[in-house]
Amino acid sequence: MTFRRTLSYCTNVHPAESVEGIVEQLDRFSVPVREALGADVLGLGLWLPAPAARHLAADPAARRRFRAELTARGLVVQTLNAFPYRGFHEPVVKHSVYHPRWSEKARLDYTRDCATVLATLLPDDAEYGSISTLPLGWRTEWTTADDARATAALADLTDYLRTLARPVRLAVEPEPGCVLDTVADAVGWLAHRVDPEFVGLCLDTCHLAVSFADPAAAVGSIEDAGLRVYKVQASNALEAPAGESEALRRFIEPRYLHQVRARTADGAVHKADDLPAAYAELPADAPWRVHFHVPLHAEPQAPLRTTTDVLRTAVASLDGTPHIEVETYTWTVLPGGVVREDPITGIAEELRWAENNLEGVRA
Template structure:
């Protein structure tokens, strides 16, 4: 399985900015690992994707810049449309929805770009995308519009010179909240040769789903896991939810789930969880934390869910380490980003079955 780190941790939203961040972060990470080649899960803002898709010469130029630096791209992250490092992101990351032409156009642009960037020997490329949209105000008519958009995208993917697969990524609070929701919606509705799922293991852990059972459910529905986002959630044992308060921050949405007596209780953000969720139950928070790091007791992370999920896969997938929250971690130091991401990639290569750095 190929492994990459996701560049949505970096704020650049132009082609020139992306190239600058390759030199500032990606090449030093590769050198820190002592590797000849480093995989990137590249994030492109919508304007950058449009610029690249519109001009083959610009795409080929980016490919040359990557090759010259020992960087390869098997997968793109096309969930955030733009503005992923604005002071407040929260619900805006779920727009545009899959009911809007802008989402289809953006994803087509990303597919065009990836077809050029994909290594010559790659079997296929993958693109992760949002789970249709945030759940509120979603209607049966929206189901129909999203289905039509995905069908149109499938026709486009089938015409590309390289095989590119779309990986739909369920997330707590969205239309496709859990992987079971995603499987139920996608199966029989999409062509599994072109559209499958992205298994984000932080999201999976927050939902309190069983990893091996989830992988089995996907396979039995005739769908493929085209991409795994190797990520870990924060967990507080029963009675210790107050220890999570230091992770409250204004930029991203941090959905919370608590499991009590077999029932999963939900809150849409960490501040809203206090007083709404049972305090005498374990809490899991959608806050991606570095894979190699252990938070201060009594908190823990859900890397065990990640390990079980990857071990259960019987077909190769693109593995993308996606800790985009480095800059909002308590006591973050910018100079630690290169060594921190390198440490995550070392952890993944050591602990995940079949994965190599």
């Protein structure tokens, strides 16, 4: 079986903080996923924690060796997930994933390191490489001074991307609760502020669904603003129909933040920053959507459902063929009964689902 190499799965699901640990995870998970699919080549949306990115960026020979390790295993990399800086599998992650912010030098340095690495890892025939990144930072910590520093940092990064031998693009990923909460926020902030040849959007379809935005209109607004979607994170949110929010309680867990939105009959979208808080803050008689990535092929127990239609519509609305990364990082925190497979089989099933159900993915 041959999969289009712009389809990948994100390795932030695997805990590893060093290059050696990443290679071990490739052998433990990525190669078995490729074999389960019967695929000659498997795309990875690679996550490089900051120490691993720094090590590789500082050593061209190490980058070449790492590329050889990938090639030997039938693995290719056209996109990096540079949203989590490190420690993405700590017992409690929550708001720490939004640090460092784009107003801090550490975020610029880390992203520059990732770009250096990706320029080496890109297949020779790749149109471009993409790096997804956080939407500036968490909203409650953001100031006008941070805004100015982030603008300057993105300009510095763009200057660096122009010097690379291979084309690498930054993809800013709107997320509920952040400075750039929605696609509309991201478009409004980025337009006329960045060079769209180098900086565009990462469309996470779970985040898009949680915002209750119309997916086709959201994609259209990006293109109308002269921006590009360089990357899609194919992901589903959880949805509870009106009056059924109690069914979500078993998805409460301590590691990750699970933002919730409820839309009332008048079209207003009400917000809560985490699932436990939602029960005190949101109307129970409205449908709820939760930032909890559910495997693409999974069907939660009724009355809950997933936002598959948002994913399908968003991808079908895109102009061109951006990188598509399956990003379900929640395998270790899913409650029992949502999926029955081990992660290797489950990731393979997600990729099969994407290959069979999303436009532009089939080779």
